[in-house]
Amino acid sequence: MAKKSIDKYEAILDAAAKIIGEVGYHKAQISKIAREANVAEGTIYLYFKNKQDLLLSLFQKRYGEFISNLKFEVANAKTPMDKLKKLITMHLENSERDRNFAQVTQIELRQADRDLRQKLSELLKDYFDIIESIIEEGKEQGIFRKDISTKVMRRMIFGTLDETVSSWLLSSRRYSLSRLSNDIFELFCYGLVKPE
Amino acid sequence: MAKKSIDKYEAILDAAAKIIGEVGYHKAQISKIAREANVAEGTIYLYFKNKQDLLLSLFQKRYGEFISNLKFEVANAKTPMDKLKKLITMHLENSERDRNFAQVTQIELRQADRDLRQKLSELLKDYFDIIESIIEEGKEQGIFRKDISTKVMRRMIFGTLDETVSSWLLSSRRYSLSRLSNDIFELFCYGLVKPE
Amino acid sequence: MAKKSIDKYEAILDAAAKIIGEVGYHKAQISKIAREANVAEGTIYLYFKNKQDLLLSLFQKRYGEFISNLKFEVANAKTPMDKLKKLITMHLENSERDRNFAQVTQIELRQADRDLRQKLSELLKDYFDIIESIIEEGKEQGIFRKDISTKVMRRMIFGTLDETVSSWLLSSRRYSLSRLSNDIFELFCYGLVKPE
């Protein structure tokens, strides 16, 4: 029984990710998600308070897993540079591996009502914390410049990764996303200007 | 009186920008936009084919003006560095000046149905072209590095600006956006790493 | 001026007949009728109280002319048989000549709201009277049978002509309508059964 419930819970989340990824949050009908999950419409409301809660749970679960993996890997990397490199790689690889995850994260998060957006940004907060702690560490070790605020740097890092994935999604994923890691890392570290 | 008065057209666009900025495209009811514009609901349909067309026109007009200003200013700047600087400043200042514009641009563009997104991204194309031409010029003049593709660079620039504005919007604009220009410019040019 | 008014009045009626004939009363928009008549929408309301009044006037005018012609011709025919023949011929020829008239008469009259239908059937009354007086005359002269009520006979005559025109209209008028006069006349007079 307990097992069965968890199966359904997962099935609904998977179905939601698929449908929302395909048609977007607003056009994703509960009835379609139910059908995709092989579940009755009413059943969804046994596991989730409402449609918004479903999206929230979806994001929470998927992003939560990603964040905890990321934390682990970042902790294991030695230098701030290594940590940054790892973060870029994982962000891109994860997006590439799970297209629905990326779609939902990138596109669907933006819409949504005030309060939903608020809740979602709380979830993002964890990710931001990881980025910022890497930057702080780099600054402390004298590797990263201190004349620019950590927040500005964090926005560059997240914004660039975000936009990179967005572009890739809109391009119908015709190229390898994760292969861009090195260039982006280079850009982050040394900027546009030719050295010397 | 000019037929289909331009005043009304503008009033509707303004009202749409305001309402959409406040509650998002999907929750922005035609009836509310009409009330905000001091116009009957039916009147909106004299000026716009439908709700989607209204959003499209809104973006087209606002973004179009911005783009043409941007083109002019960028053309007048001497070096690629100056041009890049100008672009950053204008992006942030424009967003700061017109909150509704920024809101719509940042948030609402992402949602929307497949075909709307398609049309909107065509409009963004112009902006991307400007950014990319600055980069190309910098590469040709030996100022910017050539070992990283222009597209990757463009995504960093646009993504960072985009995320910076998004953050500012979500923070309820408690700080000056345009004052960040210099730092962002520095970051773009020289990266995170402390020189020497 | 007076002349001009009459021109517009006529133009609107013609336009209404054309548009209604094409798309039906309910789908015939005032704006389209106005455009067809080269007149502003508001102008229509200078000549007609409302849309319903326009249809009524249209029918009144067209049917009125037809009825008065019919009366004249029937009066000139000698025998009840000749009169009946004339009536059949004129009904079919008139429908064939003016497709819009037929369309409106046949199809559009049926719909309409309770009260409109009431008013229209008053107009039909004149036509019914003509038919019934022919029948009565025939009965008096001992030509037509007296064991069947005049009303029943009238309904046969009108119903048959009506259905004949309806069929022709729905068939996209691929055959000559007026050429059927003789057969219908025969049928009316002697019925289906083979004589002897």
Add this chain to the structure above:
Amino acid sequence: MAKKSIDKYEAILDAAAKIIGEVGYHKAQISKIAREANVAEGTIYLYFKNKQDLLLSLFQKRYGEFISNLKFEVANAKTPMDKLKKLITMHLENSERDRNFAQVTQIELRQADRDLRQKLSELLKDYFDIIESIIEEGKEQGIFRKDISTKVMRRMIFGTLDETVSSWLLSSRRYSLSRLSNDIFELFCYGLVKPE
């Protein structure tokens, strides 16, 4: 409980027949039909694709039943004369029994958009076929005259019955419809002209 209960389906059809019969197709609001059927508006869309589909189904069901009864009775009648008599009687009795059916059939069918009319006339086709086959049989047996086309005859029969019912409906049904059967039959067979 049967899914999408047949009861509700029937209740909606009955309500539709009643409301449409009262105010006509165009003025028959879904909301009123729903109220009459003791059903929510949305429920109607569980059973019918849209308003037009509801009308179509209504006609299909009611007319379909009538046609199949008619076929049975006509097949059981011996001579073409008996068959014709049966057809007249059933047409009138059925209309008299179910006023809504008659109303919809007579009045509402005529209006409607091009495509709806097309679909409806396909349904009428079955009725026409029955009439025509009776005529053909009569011709073959040497009972009916062969010098007039079957189609012309069919239009007389259908047109007369149709008009008879229409008249009766407009008269607010102040007389017995079915009692007219004999006279109409006589008229069809022998025509207006007094024998001898």
Add this chain to the structure above:
DNA sequence: CATGAATGAGAGTTCATTCAT
């Protein structure tokens, strides 16, 4: 726990009619 038929508020859009010019 599970179902899915039923609900009904809500939203976009149309179009006959009005009225200031």
Add this chain to the structure above:
DNA sequence: CATGAATGAACTCTCATTCAT
């Protein structure tokens, strides 16, 4: 008389949510 931009009531259809079974 004429205009046509503006009006806003009205209507169909959608879909998240509920609840009796």
